[in-house]
């Protein structure tokens with residue numbers, strides 16, 4: 001068993017949504033050891049949470065600055081190697097930039113930054129640093145999503161002519177109608193979230209899912225947003241027409257006000273030979289549709305699946321694995337990269353995916369603001 005990789009976590013405190021997903025995922029394949037953190041901007045909360053996790057307090061730092069300073073004083077053999085950035089969006093850029101400069105490997109939550117310009121600056125710094133970087137578009141870690149990618153790559157669908165990705169949630173309904181509640185949510189604050197709420201938070205997952213599975217690149221977008229109230233500057237719902245080529249088109253439909261919806265991400269990919277349909281809330285069923293044959297259902301853990309898909313399954317077929325396992329697969333890929341082992345480029349989303357995601361977010365905002373016009377991605 002290789003030595004565990006020392007992991008540090010920034011953000012992701014006891015009050016956070018995403019922290020538990022990363023902490024559990026990091027443990028699942030026995031690759032990491034959580035040794036240090038700044039779980040919260042509040043030092044008392046930070047220490048209390050570390051104690052609840054039974055972590056010694058020596059490497060629970062007051063803030064990010066101290067985290068870096070103190071870790072850099074340690075010999076390399078003791079220093080944290082991989083840092084997970086799980087803070088609200090506006091902190092990703094400054095943290096990742098500093099971490100690259102100091103030679104840390106970085107796992108960062110999406111969206112990469114709050115602007116394309118910052119994303120490009122980060123891309124440059126990462127290139128210079130040469131360390132490992134992964135962006136946690138969690139859903140790419142599902143075995144059946146990986147299976148779609150591999151089968152599409154080997155031509156199972158033929159030429160793709162239509163992609164429909166939907167990501168519907170309803171949680172913003174619980175805060176948006178009350179001004180006080182609305183202003184207490186960082187996702188609705190452009191200073192903290194960036195220029196978009198719906199596209200920045202979930203539309204970008206849908207966009208990444210489209211490019212990850214099809215291998216195609218979105219060329220241009222035309223969007224129409226709903227802000228629900230005149231004084232609200234953040235989009236809460238949007239439909240984005242997508243051009244992938246002259247004869248390949250698609251649509252990203254995303255909403256945070258889709259009443260009653262939970263985490264409804266789903267993708268349908270239609271090709272000349274066959275089609276795929278997959279839903280995040282039922283991640284272990286992948287449907288292969290055809291005009292001439294009955295629908296086939298692919299499931300994880302069977303030998304008919306690709307190597308990339310099988311690498312993401314730990315138990316025999318029929319033992320359902322879920323979102324924690326999907327994130328764990330991303331952590332597993334990062335561990336291979338950090339150890340200099342061979343890995344498939346589908347094992348974790350990269351800096352390029354992060355930059356493209358920011359490009360998508362800004363292009364959809366520009367399209368809506370420009371009066372629903374076509375905007376090219378770079």
Ligand SMILES: NC(=O)c1ccc[n+]([C@@H]2O[C@H](COP(=O)([O-])OP(=O)(O)OC[C@H]3O[C@@H](n4cnc5c(N)ncnc54)[C@H](O)[C@@H]3O)[C@@H](O)[C@H]2O)c1
Nearest residue numbers: 011012013016017018039040041086087089109110136138
């Ligand atoms: N991959 C996914 O599917 C997914 C899902 C949810 C959230 N996210 C992303 O994860 C990030 C965090 O989202 P969340 O929902 O967990 O947010 P959250 O508001 O629930 O939690 C944020 C955490 O960061 C901590 N924090 C804030 N400022 C800090 C600072 N300066 N130093 C250290 N800690 C600080 C807070 O104390 C809190 O624990 C966002 O970028 C979000 O887009 C990704």
